[in-house]
Amino acid sequence: MTSETAGAGGGHLAASEGAREKPIHDAPPWRGAIGGPEDGPYPMRFEVEYPERLSRWKTLLRIFLLIPAVIFWVVLGGLRQPAQLAGWIAVFLRRSYPSWLFAGLTGYLGFEARLGAYLALLTDRYPSFEPAGSAVLLEYDFPAPGQLSRWRVLLWKAILLVPQGIVGIALGLAWLVLVVIAWFAILLTGRYPRGLFDFVVGVHRWYYRVVGYFASLNDRYPPFALAPDADPAERSTTVIAGVLGGLLTAAAVGAIVTVAVLAAQSEDVELRYADLLAGDVPGGITYDRFANDRVVGVRLIRGYDEGPSDAIPDVLEPGPGERIVGFEWLIGVSDGKTEIERDDARLTVRLADGTTKTFDAELTIVGGREAPREIEDGQLASVFAAFLIPDDAQPIELRFRPEFARVGGIRYTFLE
Secondary structure (H helix, E strand, O other), X not given: OOOXXXXXXXXOOOOOOOOOOOOOOOOOOOOOOOXXXXXXXXXXXXXXXXXXXXXXXXXXXXXXXXXXXXXXXXXXXXXXXXXXXXXHHHHHHHOOOOHHHHHHHHHHHHHHHHHHHHHOOOOOOOXXXXXXOXXXXXXXXXXXXXXXXXXXXXXXXXXXXXXXXXXXXXXXXXXXXXXXXXXXXXXXXXXXXXXXXXXXXXXXXHHHHHHHHHOOOOOOOOOOOOOOOOOOOOHHHXXXXXXXXXXXXXXXXXXXXXXXXXXXXXEEEEEXXXXXXXXXXXXXXXXXXXXXXXXXXXXXXXXXXXXOHHHOOXXXXXXXXXXXXXXXXXXXXXXXXXXXXXXXXXXXXXXXXXXXXXXXXXXXXXXXXXXXXXEOOOOEEEEEEEEEEEOOOEEEEEEEOOOOOOOOOEEEXXXX
């Protein structure tokens, strides 16, 4: 049996008068490990000493009093993700947590637990950097070396915890409501209603069980319970959670892929290139975005291919073997605004050897001024995009992808 740390992260739970402080190291190091007893309590303890009286003025000003501790927590939190990643890598390679990394991560979680308890009005003792003497106890049993599972790290645990996350949303909403009720109760009576106190503490306990499991501090699936003496979830519960998590994850991935595919689709318009040069073009396209009540109308009105010189800015000078082609849109916006960027338009041409090549716009002008420019609410603006292409190139496709359009934008295919 190793002599490494048996528990970490919470320090001592401040004892009531005449009682002995609970030592941090009195939990056997094998408890909660994969090879340990399956009928023992969950290998994590979270407790908060119930306060008989609470300060009204500290409760009233709690948010302001928390600012220094929150700043420290945010700064320290920058190290949490790298530490957790290092822990996952260590578990995957060695099937065990380095004791120093375990102590550091659980120490951070211990400070976070003291901060959270203070925020939830569970204690008037300011969250200290040291756990000794705190009214809040958070301990994780150190897992037996070589016993943590490689295949459960990160991905599988994330899937298993999907049902826990759904439960967590409901618990989080209840936590918020009850803490607000407790705030008023403390201001009026100076006491935290015991029933509310036990429930809020239970929510915190549930949260740190889930966090510890996801971080691979242990491999015992957290129970769907708030009680301090709850056992790890039974195997059947874990299997059901895995099935539900897998189904919900697959559904979410499918929905994301579907949305991405739909968003990547383009609005397709076919027209003859000669008709475009002559100004004979089809009707425009209107985009209606209900999320911000914005309507944008787009109409391609003309193409220029070595056409009227006043349509193409003098700042563009074609090089040897090059020519300038340009395209003009009218864009109108109502109930909102949109921005046009220089690279919103791309032109694909067929070269003399039969290959194709795509060119970004060399210059984009919006309402007489160079992009990027915004088109304001109620404004109708001309947008002109100019390209430098080889003399022998034949335009075959024009894509216009402004920010208001879907990812695929508008695709104009030029027919022979």
